[in-house]
Amino acid sequence: MQLSKQVVVGSPTEGITTLIMPTTVKDVITFAGSFLGGALYSPKTNRKIAPITAAMLDKGTQLKSKYEISNLLEDVGAEVNFSATQHHVQFTGFCLKENLTIVIQLLGEQLRSPAFSSKELATLKTRTIGMLDQSKEDTKKQALIGFLRNLYPEYHPNYRTTIEEAIKQTKKVSKKEIKSFHEKHYGLSQFNFAAVGDVNPTLMNDLLEDQFNGWENKNITTKNLILRAHPSKEMEQEIHIADKTSLDMYLGQPIGIDREHEDYYALMMGIYILGGNFSARLMQTVRDNQGLTYGIGSSLAGTSFGSDGYWSTWGTFAPNLLETGKKATTDQIENWYKKGVTSDELKAKKTTMTGSYQVGMDSTGGIVAQLLSNAERGRSVEHLDQYPEIIKGISLDHVNRAIKQYIDPKKLTLVTAGSFN
Amino acid sequence: MSHKSKKVHNDFKFIQSSGGIEEYKFKPNGLTVLVLEDHSAPVATLMVTYHVGSRNEAIGHTGSTHLLEHLMFKGSQNFNKEKGNAIWNELQNIGAQINATTWNDRTNYFEVVPSEHLERAIAIEADRMRFAFLRDEDRQPEMTVVRNEFERGENSPFDVLDKNIWATAYQAHPYHHSTIGWRSDIENVPTEKLQAFYNTYYWPNNATVTVIGDFEKVEAMSLVKKYFGKHPHSSKNIPEMYTEEPKQEGPRRIAVKRVGQTGVVGVGHKTPEGLHKDSYTLQLLGKILADGKTSRFNKNIIDKGLATSILMYDFPFRDNGMFISYIFLTPGTQHQTVEDVVLKEYENIINNGVTTEERRRAVAQTRAGVAFSRDGSFAVASALNEAIAIGDWTYYTTYMDQIEKTSNEDIKRVAEKYLIEDNSTTGWFIPKNNEAAQDAA
Known part of the structure; x- marks a missing residue:
């Protein structure tokens, strides 16, 4: 199965690379995309700014409330989720073919003009802290955090903060910081988009062009990594x-x-x-x-x-x-x-x-x-x-x-x- | 001879077709075969579902179905370590995704393989259907493996609370115990008991073989005949599990106290068997309550900062089930506060029903979920596996039709019927003060 012969590679607007693969599956489309702006791009003082900015994307835009967004998606059984990895802001989603236009329009609006409401930020922080508290009793997670803290210095991409540090950082995140992070980092910096299923590549590219044409390229580049792991020791x-x-x-x-x-x-x-x-x-x-x-x-x-x-x-x-x-x-x-x-x-x-x-x-x-x-x-x-x-x-x-x-x-x-x- | 002109062998009796899936009965031994060709990817899934699960266990051998499932990987007459072709090696060396799972009503073994290797998967599954070793020297080390699986589950406050709620809600019916079983049973069940269990339930006439994916149907079925056709029909009837849960006559409550970080509230109500018409309606109600950001619980619990997450389930089982909402509390939230919100929302639905908008949204979510359950051969086989378990594989192919028929009145009616206090079992996980936690040495 030669993938390269089945994937249509495109660029609907400067800065976006699309990889679209129509398959024989009926009605469903799965997609995912990313651009640079993950946790490593947070200010050094607070690594939580990038993940919380990403988590705020489904909490309302300048045009739609959180519930209006959810209604639009849930009315058609579609889903779009946002997260931040170490390097990227990522989104994943799925929808039925007939609802693709609604979903991609919404994706563009959520990425480009989030509301960042203070009330929503406060609720998100409370939940995040609750989940961090839960992970204190997760033996696997705790062992991994301890392991990586011994291997790498602070600020290395593979270093992990303790749960207590993560809670402290989460408490400190402000609306001003996430707005500023969004303004500085969100854009067409190495923006990749993949979609597979019952999808028409031309239609998909047209929809993406409509949504992202003119979105600024913030010229974010892959982080140059200077820090190295600690020397191995027993x-x-x-x-x-x-x-x-x-x-x-x-x-x-x-x-x-x-x-x-x-x-x-x-x-x-x-x-x-x-x-x-x-x-x-x-x-x-x-x-x-x-x-x-x-x-x-x-x-x-x-x-x-x-x-x-x-x-x-x-x-x-x-x-x-x-x-x-x-x-x-x-x-x-x-x-x-x-x-x-x-x-x-x-x-x-x-x-x-x-x-x-x-x-x-x-x-x-x-x-x-x-x-x-x-x-x-x-x-x-x-x-x-x-x-x-x-x-x-x-x-x-x-x-x-x-x-x-x-x-x-x-x-x-x-x-x-x-x-x- | 072209594929089109080939015919399914006469030993197979066509039973029915639904949603493109065909059902056949292999007449010589009673094996049920479900088959669907799908050439989307060069992959095929084989799944064997035995109609036996932890509902077929009793005191003293809880967890046996699952322990037996583990032993089924220890070798069979023609595939074993001694011959240099152990099951895991034979299948993983070709890149297959392979595993098995056990639940209340069924045990399933599956292989997702590059399609050219389908025959190997069929040969292995057929061999262990009747020729598994099940040796005592294999049970000893595998018992500690399974016990560690049990111990890992016990690490989780949710798992512990869930087990306790089921054990309190179900007193007579074997859904009382979880599929992993009680620790002392895992440790002490004799190998002879597992062998007897195998010789009672592992027969072609108590199994369904599902083949989905990139193959030619007639060829795949001749492979099923070639390998599974070697086995006879069981000489004895497969025993029926006849225990029924007596009517519950009042609310039940439990609490689990352990060192931990987070409180959990679980509110459960007994539901009818999976194939009951109310089961579809309850699942739609579950979506309205807890699926998605517009759901009632999300608005009234998550968005108010009372909980980090909600897990609501109402799995359809062969016998009765449970409509359970689990709420994972944020720091400082009281258990009672959240329990009150849950019960108030149930009362609200009992008194006022749901809106058409809510129902339509839940139907749309279900429709998309059903479409995605067709995404890949493994997804189809997995969905069929659960439908087989509850007693009718066409549950999978007709599910959406049943959901579409549900009205607002139906939803109000099932809430009135099932979400009542006397039918409830409520559990709290209460974290005890934890001074030792996070004490790195």
């Missing part, structure tokens, strides 16, 4: 959360490279063989043979847009099995590091990855996500067709060299959160 941290029956554990270290590096795919493959899916080593041993955990896996993350990423293994254990679980996990990591992966494993995981890529095309949502993330990285649609070939081309020697070069089992950071025995 350390352990426990985060105590009372009355929990299962703990979450993260262990790993920074890898020093981003996803554009020539070793990225080889290292990704090595880590996938260790813990990328159920048939990978960690699930087969720590779960399937030893019964120590419900879930365990490993992955590479935080490598986008020039960021020096990290590899990690996550696992969940009952308090009385934690020490055995940790030992079983680190034994596997040491064995993997020492002996490398086998050609049979590499062969199997290559077909896993290329097959998964095909299976990911099963729904409009799956294709939209692929198209948008590829475009955000500045890659052509053809790159998506090349992906299976890139995977097939990874050599055993390269994978094992990458493991030796980027992993150091003697310098792992390990953070657990929950109730300890």
Whole structure:
């Protein structure tokens, strides 16, 4: 299935790139888009300004109240959601074909002229603080925050604030700040838009042109990342959360490279063989043979847009099995590091990855996500067709060299959160 | 010979067609087959739904259906580690999305595969339908895996409150216990019990095979015949679960107190079985109350800063269900305040009904949801799986017709009938003071 032959690439107005893929699915259209202006573009003193600005987009425009917006969408069963990632303001949505015009008109209005009402901001802040409070007892989230705070310095894209810091920052966000953030950052800076389903590319481009023609390009550029991860070091941290029956554990270290590096795919493959899916080593041993955990896996993350990423293994254990679980996990990591992966494993995981890529095309949502993330990285649609070939081309020697070069089992950071025995 | 001229084998009896999906019965062993060709993507989904769930369990072996589901991945006669073709490896190595789930009324196993590999998925599912190992040496390590799954659930205030509300509302009917089961049953159920459970319920005449996606129908059905056709019809009848819940005669209340951060209020009311006509109406009422920013709860609870989120569900089950609203409180909000708002809104609907605008909006939301349930072979198979579970797969294809027929009066009537105090079970999750939390060492 050659995606590049099915995707219509367009530019309805200067600054917007569209990727439209008509499929045989009936009536439904799924879309997503983004532009630069995520959390990293918040003032250094308050990282919450960007996400709260994005969250305010569905709380009313200069022409419509929050309820008028909701009525328009819900009357036709459509949905549009806004969020901020580290780098981008993102929107995702779906609608029936017959309602596309209403939805895209509204999208334009919400992005370009939000109301930013003081009352709505106050309610949003109360809810956000409530949700942050809830996450204090989320063992997995707490373990990840602790893990990343040990790996990266403040202001690095992969650094995470504590929940208490996030609550403090949320309380401080003012209407003036979000209005100013919107004025400075929202516009056609690397604006990508993907849509898949029962969609006519010409109509979609015309609608987008109507809505966004003349919207200023704020000339935001991808952040130059100067900060680097802390050097790897062996350390352990426990985060105590009372009355929990299962703990979450993260262990790993920074890898020093981003996803554009020539070793990225080889290292990704090595880590996938260790813990990328159920048939990978960690699930087969720590779960399937030893019964120590419900879930365990490993992955590479935080490598986008020039960021020096990290590899990690996550696992969940009952308090009385934690020490055995940790030992079983680190034994596997040491064995993997020492002996490398086998050609049979590499062969199997290559077909896993290329097959998964095909299976990911099963729904409009799956294709939209692929198209948008590829475009955000500045890659052509053809790159998506090349992906299976890139995977097939990874050599055993390269994978094992990458493991030796980027992993150091003697310098792992390990953070657990929950109730300890 | 062209595909068009091929015919489904005579061993398959055509039963009915609805929404483009065809139902066949494989006459030699009673297997039901649902099939839909869809060439949108080079992907196919195979799903096997066994008509057995945690409603078929009793005290001492709660959670067995789910534990058995886990053991079904430990190998079968022709696919196992010893032969070097274990189920996970065989399927994940081709990029398949593979898993299984258990719920009140059904257990389903599924594979989403690149379409050229459909035969492999069919061969594996057919093999473990009757030839699963289910060894005691596999149960031991898998029991601790499942127990950890239970423990992860217990970490969540919502999960704990939900289990308690169901256990209080349902006293006789097995919906009393959650699908994961009670901890002591997970730990102690003997392997022989699981084997007996398997030998009672895992038969072709107690299963539906659903095949959706990019294949040629006649070829896919000949693969179903080739592999599932090896199995005989069960020699004994599949036992019926006959326990009925006695009529509730007064409101019930529970509280769960644990160290935590956030209070939760759950207000539940018993509802009829999923195929009852009132079930559709209650689902529409649920949308009016809690789905979307214009919903009543969103306006009266979220927008007033009383809660961070609302989770309302009314899943249609084979037997009776629950219409439950869960409200996750913002810091400082009192449980009683929110419970009062919920009950006042129910009373308002009982007295004054809903507006036509509200109903039309809920219908439109449902229509879009139904359209999206056709987005991809896995989405279709999943929706069919739940319809099969409640007893009629055409529930999925005729759902929208039933929703369209609902009137304002119907909604008022079901509110009057079901959302009454004597039919209610209310639960509060009350967070205890938490000095240990966030104490990083």
